[in-house]
Amino acid sequence: MNGKATTTRTKLERGRSALGPALELVHTGRAPTRAVLTSELGVTRATAGAVAAELEALGLIRVDSSPGSAAGSQGRPSHRLAVRESGPVAVAAQVHADGFRAALVGLGGRLVATAPGSVTITADPAQVIGEVVDHCARLLRDSGLRCVGAGLAVPSAVAEPDGTALNPLHIAWPAGAPVREIFATCVREAGIGGPAFTGNDVNLAALAEHRHGAGREAQHLLCVATGHRGVGGALVLDGRLHTGSSGLALEVGHLTVNPEGRPCHCGGRGCLDVETDPLAFLTAAGRTPGPEESLLKQSGDLLRNEYGDPAVRTAAEELIDRLGLGLAGLVNILNPDRIILGGLHRALLDADPERLRAVVADRSLWGRSGSVPILPCTLDHNSLVGAAELAWQPVLDDPLGALA
Template sequence: MCFTAAQSENGGVTPTRIKLDRGRGALGPALELVHTGRAPTRAVLTTELGVTRATAGAVATELQALGLITVDPRPHAASGAQGRPSHRLDIAADGPVVLAAQVHADGYRVALVGLGGRIVATAPACMTVDADPARIIGDAVAAGAELLRTTGRRCLGAGLAVPSAVAEPEGTALNPLHVAWPAGAPVHDIFRDCLTEAGVGVPGRCGNDVNLAALAEHRHGAGQGSHHLLCVATGHRGVGGALVLDGRLHTGSAGLALEVGHLIVDPAGRACHCGARGCLDVETDPLALLET
């Protein structure tokens, strides 16, 4: 960034250093604004960050130098807009990616996803789930590692969505009822080890599939621009819930908030995998609807 830093004779920090710190501190928030589509121009970025036009311009220039965004060199004005035209901002098409994997009742899916939520590459879907979580997660990571080798893209992180409540901070799958995994499987540790073994040297995080779907909808889908989002979803099996409050996923004290699938809606209803009867999980999931 085009800032300078200097110290006064008594060792104090000069105003130029303060400007440097403020500018660099804006890099993350600025990238998030462009990443989620909330700052399509440099003028909007200036307003959203609450900084001067010069600082916003320097932040955009550094993000471009890092290969994360593009800045249109020619200012454009929206149709009917008043005031000075602004430079358009967009995500760099050849920027870094993350490895995203999802395990579900009928197999797994793997993709490389870039900034802006753009899918860069996908691997062929797997249609079976091994009873050993280490084997299926290892296969998914191996497929992702092959995508990285094929595309040559820089990977910054990896995420794994699983069909189970995931306890925090342990990262264990408490009740993987729709896959034949043991209760309490250490999916976070398994995922981390598989990334290391596959030579994908990035940090990895695991989470419940509906929690992660809610975050995606809030940032890039139906909930974009909203402060709060309630998500109740059903996929291959079961029903799950998630809640985003003020832009942050609400998981409760141990990561188990909004596990709505085992709310009993019909005490005399279908037998559930959890041992109860009439849970939302088995009364309204795709299998139940097909059997109705």
């Protein structure tokens, strides 16, 4: 083979190896122009242009070669890059204590369509997951879009490598339910294309927030959130979820913050899971939960609309202090560079941000030496977006191979 042919093949291989990193840069909003893409990839402008053109040909992004110039700018503006609105989607679903939600999610974490389901979550995971997948398949058929895969978020630690729900405390599923196998079977039988993935709901929320929301650019991101019941946590290190040796890391809901507190489902007492979740707040405020709405919505509405009520304020302060104590312990152990809070914890932060930050700073070594930013999660349905991220990952790793 002559030298010219070898050089051409080398350039082609180099360009193809850059397709995944380039797509991830556009997907996460870090490469809005071809000039930024060139710089981030460390390639020539010609190579960046070829990579962008290939991703456009695959139907994943769009390239605007004639963008308008910003006011006062000089020279020709760089081509603008964006995800294609009519491109492929991932199917995503979330099961929680009060029902489920199905969605189609495009690149960029964009929710294309959603369908809520408020059915009773029975003790049969196959029945529940089958109904969830039926909703997903209906959304996909109605959209007419191509599907790259499917992801499911569940309110349980998911043990690896088998994909079993280790201990779904707040739904009636049996411990060790093979949720990944069930989901993959239902996805296949429904005719939904692509691989199927399953993960813990808070882990997936953290992944979505890191790529598209309040956690962007953080190197060591700690996420703590309430679900409809209970408390979960997740850690994202350098862009990857830290799941431990078997997928069970960061079960922060079972940190003890009140040794004389309520009995917890884990066998302990006074855990975050039962001291700072929606039911704990409603109980502390002297309110009886109603059956018509989720506990998460009832607690959030109470905090936002009746914070002036002394009983509500006292209950909020009690939960803030316990949450702050738990966060301080996590800061001491993990030394994150950012904390994000979701669910009721986000509402507690909004209600009294200075109190929560003061508790964390006062009770943690690193908090005293330099404050750790504590921010609210910003994405709607972040667990759904995170479930879709699992399905998108093979495409981000190898666009040509995944879409062939």
